[in-house]
Each structure stands twice: as structure tokens, then as C-alpha cells.
Amino acid sequence: MAEARIIDGKSFAAGLRARIGRQVAVLKARHGIIPGLAAVLVGDDPASQVYVRSKEKQTAEAGMASVGRRLAADTSQEALLTIVNALNTDPAVHGILVQLPLPDQIDTRAIIEAVDPAKDVDGFHPINVGRLVNGEDALAPCTPVGCAMMLKDVLGDLSGLNAVIVGRSTIVGKPMAQLLLAENCTVTVAHSRTRDLPAVCRNADILVAAVGRAQMIKGDWIKPGATVIDVGINRIEAPEKGVGKTRLVGDVAFDEAVQVAGAITPVPGGVGPMTIACLLQNTLVACCRQNGIDVPDDPGE
Numbered sequence: 255m256a257e258a259r260i261i262d263g264k265s266f267a268a269g270l271r272a273r274i275g276r277q278v279a280v281l282k283a284r285h286g287i288i289p290g291l292a293a294v295l296v297g298d299d300p301a302s303q304v305y306v307r308s309k310e311k312q313t314a315e316a317g318m319a320s321v322g323r324r325l326a327a328d329t330s331q332e333a334l335l336t337i338v339n340a341l342n343t344d345p346a347v348h349g350i351l352v353q354l355p356l357p358d359q360i361d362t363r364a365i366i367e368a369v370d371p372a373k374d375v376d377g378f379h380p381i382n383v384g385r386l387v388n389g390e391d392a393l394a395p396c397t398p399v400g401c402a403m404m405l406k407d408v409l410g411d412l413s414g415l416n417a418v419i420v421g422r423s424t425i426v427g428k429p430m431a432q433l434l435l436a437e438n439c440t441v442t443v444a445h446s447r448t449r450d451l452p453a454v455c456r457n458a459d460i461l462v463a464a465v466g467r468a469q470m471i472k473g474d475w476i477k478p479g480a481t482v483i484d485v486g487i488n489r490i491e492a493p494e495k496g497v498g499k500t501r502l503v504g505d506v507a508f509d510e511a512v513q514v515a516g517a518i519t520p521v522p523g524g525v526g527p528m529t530i531a532c533l534l535q536n537t538l539v540a541c542c543r544q545n546g547i548d549v550p551d552d553p554g555e
């Protein structure tokens with residue numbers, strides 16, 4: 255059997271960001287509106303800093319306004335709530351993301367619930383979670399939205415396909431299940447208590463791995479020709495690169511899986527780049543909804 259098609263998330267995301275940039279330009283020219291995204295970062299976690307910087311850079315590149323709020327690690331819950339409330343009422347801000355994880359003194363749930371659901375571009379507020387389940391217009395979490403977009407691009411109509419999602423987190427597994435159900439897939443959500451996981455996975459036309467365990471899903475767990483989306487990001491030792499070196503791998507044993515699958519996302523360069531692009535997409539959608547207008551059509555290049 256031929257090797258799987260590699261799904262190039264990096265170029266897919268670049269295309270999506272370019273398209274969003276053109277739509278933002280139309281919005282500006284036609285309505286004088288500039289979508290604004292506020293990123294709130296509490297503390298100095300290096301991974302979060304890199305991630306927020308990258309979000310801000312891509313927001314600006316898409317022609318949107320980027321509002322940064324950097325707060326000290328000992329910021330109180332009350333102070334953070336005051337900032338979130340100010341952003342909720344700021345008409346120049348259409349999307350708010352509070353970078354997680356938050357320091358221990360802060361109740362993460364209370365902060366997520368304080369964000370105006372109309373500006374909740376991470377899709378974590380219970381109102382958006384409920385709307386997604388009800389099949390209503392929701393802002394859905396960015397990572398699964400990106401996965402669903404790539405699946406539709408690769409496979410077209412997903413109706414009737416067996417989708418197996420390994421992982422049931424609130425940010426990936428559960429919303430992924432809802433998005434694929436909305437695409438008329440027959441959805442199975444597997445997790446740490448699932449019996450005979452390899453057999454469950456072998457039934458999948460679409461296999462989404464969101465576990466957080468390096469290379470756990472083996473080649474012989476995959477149905478020949480299946481489309482595999484690997485959400486996992488795991489850092490492992492890479493002695494072949496030198497002493498003390500590491501590399502990133504997914505939850506799928508890529509070298510084996512690529513021999514069996516029909517299409518597969520690599521790690522890095524698969525799902526990861528789509529997440530921020532979908533954050534910009536959610537901000538554009540949120541901005542248009544708040545202004546009571548349709549998202550402009552792509553005017554093309």
C-alpha cells in the first residue's frame with residue numbers, strides 16, 4: 255500500500271490566515287470595523303509567553319487589532335475579574351482569550367465564566383459549550399475546529415463515516431465529538447477506561463488522537479486508508495540529535511501509521527498551526543456577530 259498523504263497543517267493555516275486577512279480588509283473598507291482580540295497573560299510561564307506572542311503577531315498580520323494585558327504572577331482573582339469585565343464592555347475588543355493555565359490563587363472556572371460568551375473566542379464558556387451541543391451558532395474551541403476543517407478539506411462530505419476520538423477533554427475530545435456529530439459522522443469517544451482500544455480504533459474511518467501520550471497509537475491500530483488527525487504534542491528524548499536533545503512527537507506512532515493510513519497530520523506541522531488560525535477565524539466571526547453583519551465573502555487574492 256502507498257504511503258499516506260501528509261496533511262500539511264502549516265500551509266493550510268497560512269491559507270486560512272491569508273483568507274481571514276482579506277475578509278478583515280473588506281470589513282474595514284465596507285463598515286469601518288477592525289476586529290480586536292485581547293490576550294490576557296498572567297504570570298511568566300515561558301510556553302504561555304511564546305504562545306501569546308505568536309497569537310499577537312498573527313492577529314496583527316491579519317489586520318486585526320491586538321490588545322495585550324500582561325499581569326504579574328501574584329495577580330488576585332478580583333483584579334483579573336476587573337480586567338475581564340473591562341474587556342467585556344470595551345467596544346474595540348471583539349474576542350477575549352485568557353491564557354491557561356492560570357496561577358493557583360485564581361479560580362479558572364470563574365474566570366472562564368466571567369468572559370462575555372459573545373467574546374469567548376476560545377469557546378470555553380458553558381453557554382458556548384451548550385450551544386455547540388444544541389447545534390446552535392457557537393464559538394467552538396479552536397483546536398477541534400481546525401481539525402474539522404482539515405478533515406472536510408481532505409475527505410469532503412463526512413456523512414456516515416465512523417469517527418473515533420481518543421481523549422475526552424473539554425478543550426479537544428468532547429468538542430471534537432460534537433463537531434463531527436454535526437457533520438453526520440458516527441462518533442465514538444474513547445478514553446483511559448475504554449476496553450480494547452486498538453479494536454475500537456481499527457473501526458475508525460477518521461481517527462483523532464488527543465491523549466497526550468507519545469506515540470501510543472500504533473500502526474496496526476489503524477484501519478487501512480483511514481484519515482488520522484494527531485492532536486498530541488509530546489516532547490521526547492532524541493539521542494540521535496545529540497546528548498540531552500529532545501524532539502516533538504504526536505500521540506500516533508507516525509512512522510508506522512504513515513504506512514497504513516490514507517492521510518495523516520504530522521507533528522509538528524499538522525494540527526498545531528491551525529489552532530491560532532482558528533482563533534483568528536473565531537474573532538472575525540465574533541466581531542461580525544457583535545455588529546449584526548454577515549462575515550464578508552472572501553474577495554479572493
Ligand code: NDP
Nearest residue numbers: 397421422423426445446464465466485486487525526529
Ligand atoms: P487531557 O490530559 O486533558 O486529556 C487526555 C485524554 O486522554 C483524557 O480524556 C484521558 O482519559 C485520555 N487518555 C489518557 N491516557 C489514555 C490511555 N492510555 N488510553 C486512552 N485514553 C487515554 O489532554 P488534552 O485534551 O488537553 O490534550 C491532549 C493532547 O493534545 C496533549 O498532548 C496536548 O499537548 C495536545 N494539544 C494540542 C493542541 C494543539 O494546538 N495542537 C491543543 C490542545 C492540546 P480520561 O478522561 O479517562 O482520563
